[in-house]
Amino acid sequence: MAKFTAKPNDLLKINYNPPQTDWMDTPVEIREHMYCHPSKKKDLDTVGFPNGRDWRVADEDWKLPANWEQTILEGMQALLKKYRSFSVFMDICVRCGACADKCHFFIGTGDPKNMPVLRAELLRSVYRGNFTLAGKILKKIAGARDLTVNVLKEWWYYFYQCTECRRCSVFCPYGIDQAEITMMGRELTNLLGLQIGWSGGPIAACYMKGNHLGLEPHTVKSCIDLFSEDIETITGIKIEPSFNRKGAEILFVTPSGDLFANPGTYTAMGYLMLFHELGLDYTWSTYASEGGNFGFFSTNEMAKRLNAKIYAEAKRLGVKWILGGECGHMWRVLHQYMDTWNGPADFLQEPVSPITGTKFENAKSTKMVHISEFTADLIKNGKLKLDKSRNDHLKVTYHDSCNPARGMGMLEEPRYVIKNVCKNFYEMPENTIREKTFCCGSGSGINASENMELRMRGGLPRANAVKFVHDKYGVNMLACVCAIDRATLSAANEYWVPEVGVTGVTELVANALVMKGEKERTLDIRLEPLPGKEGSEEVS
């Protein structure tokens, strides 16, 4: 102990050699707990994805099909011809670095290849090497490289470490959208059967059974029946929703996660209570029982195939318009893609709220309205009797889900709703909300459990802002309008800020909603005693 000569690095043999090399020369290090398992062959086969096979990420040999280089390059060529976004984004980046530190994965992992610009360069370098004259001649000097197995692995590793949240796109002076590039990257990996299981499984399930979870029609019904029982326990009111009912005015579509997963189920109960109270003429569908679209995280074609069910079902049932529940990427798809894919929805009518008579002008072509738009209109017109005090024990903050914020622009409606049903509302710091909102870290189909460490790191920037309002204002509940958020932020909060729960906006509404003929409420939607109202009645 007399002589203490150890150098910091001797104390622990830090087996980390910081790459002084150029990123192109730094081979990808595929780390465990950072990636999702591959998709099963049977799931890919179910929907006809090519090259389904069983392979392991950790294996050296990914059993790539013969001529895979050609498949990729031809695929790239086709995509360049099909998407102006891709074609332009491959050429115009000046690498100014404005996006570099905006990605939650970069902030959380510190991995330089998680900088959006570099993640895009992974693809751009191959583009230059094969599709530009300068790249073909000058090679590395022009920032070009060849397509090799290692490059492909790198693509796969990092394109499934992007949640397509579009935060980088907000800061880019040319609007270059990494989500778009990741989508192209995933189109390419899908040509080789390199899908992740967490997407592949739900896609197959959704295709065959109508929803990601693979709930069959009778199970969908019994899930909702269970909710009805719970609602009766809470309010004394019996609700009997209808399924696949022809002639209903409105078709209601929501992510299936909310039928199943806590705390999303409470939001689903909220829908039931709200619609019952309004006497809404609406129906659920077991065929179009999925609002979300994991196909969107694989290929454009797959997304369109899954999405087709919504309009098809609306047409079959003869409804007037469609109401959509709280979900993130679902609304990117509905807002920006559905009409183009499967429209025109000329068999539907322009949405009009049967309660307030409000015309939803902004949805007159797609004919689908967001539940928060619908509810905000109800509240504004004084159509709901609300007892805010039931949410007094909550100090609420609102997390803008990436897609409704940056792919739709729905920022005020949910806030308006929350402020009308909760007394205590606090915003997170301004560069972490609205269009600058941080992703939950698990979107775009990577909310698996084997990559939990990646998810925790990716969720850190969001959780960190949650922690800030928790410490400062005592915030104990985070509201959101996304089913994936409800699941994944529950996990992220449990790790980073265990004191803060997660709720859907409609759950808050339902808790405050005073229903006609209800009994004195002693329980909240989670069947837990309502603070201040305990003890007045014994409930099993």
Add this chain to the structure above:
Amino acid sequence: MKTLFPLFAVITLIVLVVAGVQYANMQFLFGVIIPYLAVATFVAGLIYRVMKWASSPVPFRIPTTCGQELSLPWIKQDKLESPSGTLGVIGRMALEVLLFRSLFRNIKLDMREGPRIAYGSDKWLWLSGLAFHWSFLIILIRHFRLFAIQLPYPIHVIESLDSFLQIGVPMLYITDVVILAAVTYLFIRRITNPLVRYISLPADYFPLFLILAVAGSGVLMRYFTKVDVVGVKQLTMGLISFRPVVPQGIGIIFYIHLFLISVLFAYFPFSKLVHMAGVFLSPTRNMANNNRMVRHVNPWDYPVHVHTYEEYENDFREKMKSVGIPVEKE
């Protein structure tokens, strides 16, 4: 290596022109042929680039929304950040192109030492980018005097504004100082900011060095090593009227300047500098967020195979009936 190669490339270019003009007397090549070729390459290359982009359709309307959508009438829409019509899009693009709106967004909530939260910002990139691009544009416009017999009034205005400080003879143009400072800052940022250095390619340094050399030679010519202005004007007028003449005795520094400009022009369409044109074609910025109001048509849309309701009911008919879910076929 990433910086040295482009640096040597620019130096080589300078050596080339000096050798060519000074020792090989190739004034005609450097004064006439190369500038013509460069402008032709620039125009043709840029058209090719834009046509190539434009030949790929925009299958989906994918604006990145940075503000409140058009929604219920009592909710205030952010017409510039989430435009729902053409006018809004023009406004958004104008903000983007003229004022670099998105870079300006680079605002941060700063947590300085201690518990106090202060609003700071990271606007240096925005400021230097804006300063650089605007100076470049103004300088470019100023140069039109070389191609006109009489000085057009707008250029005169620009010149006098640019030199309003009234320092020195010839009077100092502010943009000359600004462009050198801005490009130098951009270069220093690129090599000192570790994140940016990591992502930089030789293709990022080359234009910086080239522009620095162009601006530097221009400044040298105007303020220090005087050149034969009458000769220069003769040459430029000859170029513009397609009756090229090469007057004797124009200083070498002019040829350096002209050659580097020519290289910049010719290089432009084949490099990241095309962002100038590309930004106008960026679908995340130049489209209206009116997706649910107006149907967007995908020109290459094709029918896909779906799992129909009929197939679905066939799979589950008995189960559906058993719980009272209506079916099409009993």
Add this chain to the structure above:
Amino acid sequence: MKLTELLSEKRPAILNRWFDVILETYHADTSIFLKNQKDQFANPIGYTLKQGTEAILDALLSGADAEKAAPLLDGIIRIRAVQEGLPSSAIVFILLLKVVIREMLGESAHDRSVAGELVEFESRIDAVALRAFDSFMKCREKIYEIKTNETKNMTFRLLQKAQMISQPKESAETPAPESAEKKEMTNQKQKR
């Protein structure tokens, strides 16, 4: 008390050096990002490191025992528990403080007046490191708990239903993706 005084004097230098040494355990480019980005929200890792190390040093200087100092570690450990594969690399940062202090003290570390106190101080650092290991393990357990909880939450209604109907036929038709976890789940039905 001489040592505490000495260290208090050098507090800013110790903190800086300690921070730098910790950053050396990260990727070169990452570490510069962590160091230079001061924004609490743009750089939660760097911020937490900075706050955490300050708090721990202050606690140690004020004579707090490991019991008191340990909760201050929480933020950093929580991050390193999802960053570092090995426990040793996750908690080494505390032991690095010993190195830094010796470095800062230089020859005066061997002064009779200081040496004894230093040994005592260092053993408190060791104690903190042991606590850190406890924290690390708790975080890791938490991760697995979250994985389980998430699966549980995800299939909550299914379990509820299975319990109610409790027919093996019913659970045989459950979703494709998480059938593996599901089996494990049906063993832990009691949750409500």
